[in-house]
Amino acid sequence: MIVVIDYNVGNVKSVCNAFRHIGCESVLSRDPKTIEQASGLVLPGVAAFGFAVNALGSLAELVKEIALSGRPLLGICVGYQMLFETSSEYGRHKGLGLITGDVVPIPPGRVIPHMGWNLVELPEDMDLFAGLGGEKHFYFAHSFCAEPSDEMAKIAYTDYGFELVASVQKDNIYGTQFHPEKSGKSGLKVLQNFYNICENFNSGSRYLDAHRE
Amino acid sequence: MLIENRLTKYDIPNTKYDFMLTRRIIPCLDVKDNRVVKGVNFLNLRDAGDPVELGARYSDTGADELVFLDITATIRSRKTIVELVEKVAANVFIPFTVGGGIQSVEQMDELLRSGAEKVSVNTAAVDNPELLAEAAQRFGNQCVVLAIDARRSKERKGRWQVCVKAGTEPTDIDVVQWAVKAEKLGAGEILLTSMDADGTKAGYDNELNKAVTDAVNIPVIASGGAGNLDHLYDAIVDGGADAVLMASITHFGNYTITQMKQYLRDKGIPVNL
Numbered sequence: 001m002i003v004v005i006d007y008n009v010g011n012v013k014s015v016c017n018a019f020r021h022i023g024c025e026s027v028l029s030r031d032p033k034t035i036e037q038a039s040g041l042v043l044p045g046v047a048a049f050g051f052a053v054n055a056l057g058s059l060a061e062l063v064k065e066i067a068l069s070g071r072p073l074l075g076i077c078v079g080y081q082m083l084f085e086t087s088s089e090y091g092r093h094k095g096l097g098l099i100t101g102d103v104v105p106i107p108p109g110r111v112i113p114h115m116g117w118n119l120v121e122l123p124e125d126m127d128l129f130a131g132l133g134g135e136k137h138f139y140f141a142h143s144f145c146a147e148p149s150d151e152m153a154k155i156a157y158t159d160y161g162f163e164l165v166a167s168v169q170k171d172n173i174y175g176t177q178f179h180p181e182k183s184g185k186s187g188l189k190v191l192q193n194f195y196n197i198c199e200n201f202n203s204g205s206r207y208l209d210a211h212r213e
Numbered sequence: 214m215l216i217e218n219r220l221t222k223y224d225i226p227n228t229k230y231d232f233m234l235t236r237r238i239i240p241c242l243d244v245k246d247n248r249v250v251k252g253v254n255f256l257n258l259r260d261a262g263d264p265v266e267l268g269a270r271y272s273d274t275g276a277d278e279l280v281f282l283d284i285t286a287t288i289r290s291r292k293t294i295v296e297l298v299e300k301v302a303a304n305v306f307i308p309f310t311v312g313g314g315i316q317s318v319e320q321m322d323e324l325l326r327s328g329a330e331k332v333s334v335n336t337a338a339v340d341n342p343e344l345l346a347e348a349a350q351r352f353g354n355q356c357v358v359l360a361i362d363a364r365r366s367k368e369r370k371g372r373w374q375v376c377v378k379a380g381t382e383p384t385d386i387d388v389v390q391w392a393v394k395a396e397k398l399g400a401g402e403i404l405l406t407s408m409d410a411d412g413t414k415a416g417y418d419n420e421l422n423k424a425v426t427d428a429v430n431i432p433v434i435a436s437g438g439a440g441n442l443d444h445l446y447d448a449i450v451d452g453g454a455d456a457v458l459m460a461s462i463t464h465f466g467n468y469t470i471t472q473m474k475q476y477l478r479d480k481g482i483p484v485n486l
Binding site for chain 2: 014018
């Protein structure tokens with residue numbers, strides 16, 4: 001089952017509500033045992049970066065460990081930003097460092113926060129965006145943005161007067177700056193895709209386990 | 214339809230954008246005793262339906278966002294509003310803001326954890342501006358909406374005064390100065406309601422909208438006075454609004470969200486349609 005990590009920040013429940021709405025099982029939990037047994041993890045979040053990192057606390061190591069073991073992880077909004085190495089939101093903070101790059105303020109010269117529905121160019125061949133077509137609107141609400149130094153990890157962009165990275169993927173680690181749980185039908189499709197990724201991963205590893213014996 | 218948007222992206226006059234971020238259409242649900250109500254100039258309330266049903270309907274029919282304002286805002290209604298937010302969040306998959314009587318960061322946290330995307334504060338921020346800073350450092354400024362109820366000043370021509378306590382108490386605070394200060398403190402968005410225009414359906418106060426959108430760099434939601442489709446366009450183009458909020462014209466079935474968006478799109482405004 002997908003575990004949505006409950007770590008005392010806003011809007012964690014909305015992700016579970018969205019999974020329930022599309023008939024996908026998920027559970028909201030901060031219990032290390034439950035998290036260890038997850039088919040995949042979602043790191044959601046509405047919070048300032050520093051607050052979120054502190055709130056995640058000792059669960060950070062467990063999340064990293066599971067992600068590095070190959071199980072699917074999806075970071076959303078500040079959960080996405082936490083995948084990177086550092087952030088400069090209200091001070092200097094360290095992230096999980098699962099993807100190389102930093103979280104920096106959106107460059108001035110435009111309305112900030114970047115707030116609302118923006119058009120995201122989606123790659124055709126990425127499983128997170130399967131069935132969505134070339135471009136769709138998604139809901140953004142953020143004042144800081146990730147600058148991945150890992151070029152290969154960038155998978156989707158939006159235009160906010162500069163090329164803003166909207167989504168990353170590095171192997172089994174996924175992230176979206178936008179909120180799929182608040183982006184209507186297109187967003188629900190992204191969550192359905194992530195659910196499928198987790199299901200496929202687990203049936204794959206069950207297959208491997210069975211053949212090892 | 215996306216290609217049409219593309220072609221017109223540099224053609225919108227008098228706005229701060231030269232790219233594709235869509236302008237938002239935001240139905241506002243004023244909630245009193247678990248019902249949506251709508252008045253004129255903040256008075257003469259009329260029933261407009263069940264908040265959860267109405268919210269889900271808007272979410273399904275293309276609204277970009279919703280605002281729920283608890284206009285009872287008493288201690289007894291606090292619990293009711295949290296329960297309402299939970300019910301709405303289970304059925305609504307677009308962002309929504311909750312406001313009305315919020316006093317503290319703890320109350321904001323409760324509402325955000327119940328499923329709201331953003332919280333709006335008005336009176337409490339006027340009484341204690343530091344609340345905006347405290348909230349922004351905890352939740353990020355994108356979560357913190359400052360609601361301003363603005364009334365044209367009788368003494369100072371071309372200025373507006375901030376009103377608090379659901380519009381019942383005028384203050385000496387100048388709206389534009391307050392907006393600028395709030396942005397510095399940590400407000401991430403301004404919900405700007407013209408009390409003079411509210412419920413009149415005579416159009417937004419675009420002098421007010423322009424004065425504020427010129428002064429701040431955070432998004433501004435124009436509110437109060439929407440009566441027809443031209444009013445929405447004018448608020449965006451003349452008022453510089455990033456989003457337009459409405460109640461009467463959509464609750465009582467004058468226009469659907471799709472009609473609003475089609476109209477704006479045909480006039481060159483990027484919308485999520």
